[in-house]
Amino acid sequence: MLDLFPKEKIILPLPDALFEFYPNFFNKEEANLLWNKLINETPWQQDDITIFGKKIAQPRLTCLFGNEGKPYSYSGLTMQPQLWNPTLIYIKDKVEQVAQQNFTTVLANLYRNEKDSNGWHADNEKELGRNPIIASVSFGEERKFQLKHNLNPEIRMNINLNHGSLLLMKEGSQLHYKHQIPKASQSKNPRINLTFRTIL
Known part of the structure; x- marks a missing residue:
């Protein structure tokens, strides 16, 4: 019988979230x-984003999927969603059972090698509401995920997001923390990350 609730859950020892x-x-x-399925079924694209007033090509490939009529905007970019496909619906259903949250959108990210990255940020766009829950699923190469507290620079943590893992960033996570996937100094194979979110 399929175990819908994975036994191993690690609560990160971080305050305020x-x-x-x-x-x-x-x-x-x-x-x-x-x-x-994800690497072959996803229409990956590379969009320009605006960082500190400067337009640059995102250092990764992306694709947005979600409910019709729910665009998502960040860093000066507005993305229109593709319709959900069976693979993403399957993953979403499993994630929702554990998160106890209904997600409307997923941003798929393809980190092609060690040079692809995602800088310090919080998923705090106005479409997500004041205190959103974000579910992050990883496939492929393990990459380092870094967290830091907004007010206390001594509160930091590194996690290795491995193939098949899920990180739930729940209450307080986007209010009190920023996170990033830094560039790596060693050669890295491709990684796919799915970040599920709820657009209000």
């Missing part, structure tokens, strides 16, 4: 199948 990490949310065999 709740972070739940499931390192084996998908087992290796299922994660491999989902990786192959």
Whole structure:
């Protein structure tokens, strides 16, 4: 019988917010199948974003999926969603059961190599409401994920987001913390990250 609620849940020891990490949310065999579907089914694109008033090409490929009529904007870019496909609906259903949250949108990110990255930010766009819950699912190469507290620079944490893992960033996570995927000094294979969110 399929276990819908993974046994291993790690609560990150961070104040002012709740972070739940499931390192084996998908087992290796299922994660491999989902990786192959996502890499081949997703119409990846590279958009320009605006950082400190300067327009640059995003250092990764992306694609937005979601409910019709719900665009998503960040860093001067507004993305229109593709319709959900069966692979993403399957992943979304499993994530929603654990998160106890209905998600309307997922931003798919493809980090092609060690040079692709995502700088310090919070997922705090106005479409998401004041205190959003974000679910982050990772497939492919393990990459370092960094967290830092907005007011106390000594509160920081690094997590390795591995193949098949789920990180739930819950209450307080986007109010009190920023996060990033830094460039890596060693060679890295591609990684896909799915960040599920709820547009109000």
